Amino acid sequence: MAELDAANLMKQAVGKAAADRVKSNTIVGLGTGSTTAYALEFIGDRLKKGELENVVGIPTSFQAEVLARKYGIPLTTLDVVDRIDIAIDGADEVDPQKNLIKGGGAAHTREKIVDALAETFLVVVDSGKLVDKLGSTFLLPVEVIPMALTPVMRALAKLGGKPELRMGIKKAGPIVTDQGNLVIDVKFDAIADPAELEKTINNLPGVLENGLFVGVADVILVGEIIDGQPTVREF
Numbered sequence: 001m002a003e004l005d006a007a008n009l010m011k012q013a014v015g016k017a018a019a020d021r022v023k024s025n026t027i028v029g030l031g032t033g034s035t036t037a038y039a040l041e042f043i044g045d046r047l048k049k050g051e052l053e054n055v056v057g058i059p060t061s062f063q064a065e066v067l068a069r070k071y072g073i074p075l076t077t078l079d080v081v082d083r084i085d086i087a088i089d090g091a092d093e094v095d096p097q098k099n100l101i102k103g104g105g106a107a108h109t110r111e112k113i114v115d116a117l118a119e120t121f122l123v124v125v126d127s128g129k130l131v132d133k134l135g136s137t138f139l140l141p142v143e144v145i146p147m148a149l150t151p152v153m154r155a156l157a158k159l160g161g162k163p164e165l166r167m168g169i170k171k172a173g174p175i176v177t178d179q180g181n182l183v184i185d186v187k188f189d190a191i192a193d194p195a196e197l198e199k200t201i202n203n204l205p206g207v208l209e210n211g212l213f214v215g216v217a218d219v220i221l222v223g224e225i226i227d228g229q230p231t232v233r234e235f
C-alpha cells in the first residue's frame with residue numbers, strides 16, 4: 001500500500017480518534033469528505049472486530065452511503081429514529097468559537113440537517129483547517145435551486161461577495177448536488193458576523209442552504225504532526 005503523506009496521516013489519526021469515541025447501541029451521523037472517510041473505515045473495523053455492537057448510521061451524502069456499505073455500517077433514515085447520538089463530520093474551516101465553513105464536497109445541506117440534530121457533533125479536521133476568521137482561506141458554498149441561479153448570484157454580489165458557479169471536474173458543466181441543485185462558491189473578504197450572514201443568505205429566495213455552521217459543533221478534533229508523529233488534540 002502507498003505511504004500516506006502528512007495531510008493524510010493527520011486525517012487518518014483524527015478519523016481513528018473519532019471512531020474510538022463511538023459507543024455501542026448508538027445512532028451515528030456519518031459525515032462527508034476525505035477525513036470522515038477514515039472515521040467510517042475505523043468504525044467498520046470496530047464493528048467487524050466485535051468491539052462495537054448495534055451501531056446504525058445516517059449518511060449525509062451519497063458518498064457517505066457508499067462508504068458505509070463498503071465498511072459494513074448498517075444504515076437508517078431520519079424517518080425511523082428519534083435521535084442521533086453523535087455525528088462525525090469534517091470541515092473546510094474552523095474558527096476559535098467552533099464555527100465552521102463546510103460544503104467543500106457540496107454536501108452541506110444534508111450535513112447541516114444531520115449534524116445539527118446530533119446530541120454531540122464531533123468535527124474532524126487536520127490543523128490546516130484552523131483559521132482566526134471564517135472566509136480567510138475557503139469560499140463559502142451556497143446551494144441554490146437551478147432556476148434561481150442568476151438572481152441569487154446578483155444578491156450575493158450585493159452582499160459584498162464574489163460569487164462563482166462551482167464547475168465539475170471530469171464532468172462538463174456545473175456540479176450537481178445530491179438534491180439536483182447547483183453550488184455557488186462566494187469569496188467574502190472577511191466574514192465579520194457569521195451568524196448574521198448565515199441567516200441573511202438563507203433568506204434569499206432560491207437558496208436551499210449555505211455552508212456556515214454557527215453554534216452547531218460541540219467538539220473539534222484536530223490532527224497534527226508533532227515531532228514527526230501524527231497526534232490529535234481536542235478543543
Ligand SMILES: O=C(CO)[C@H](O)[C@H](O)COP(=O)(O)O
Pocket residue numbers: 031032033034035036089090091092101102103104105106107108111
Ligand atoms: O463539508 C464537507 C463536504 O460537504 C467536508 O466535510 C469538508 O469539505 C471537509 O472535507 P475533507 O475532510 O475532505 O477535507
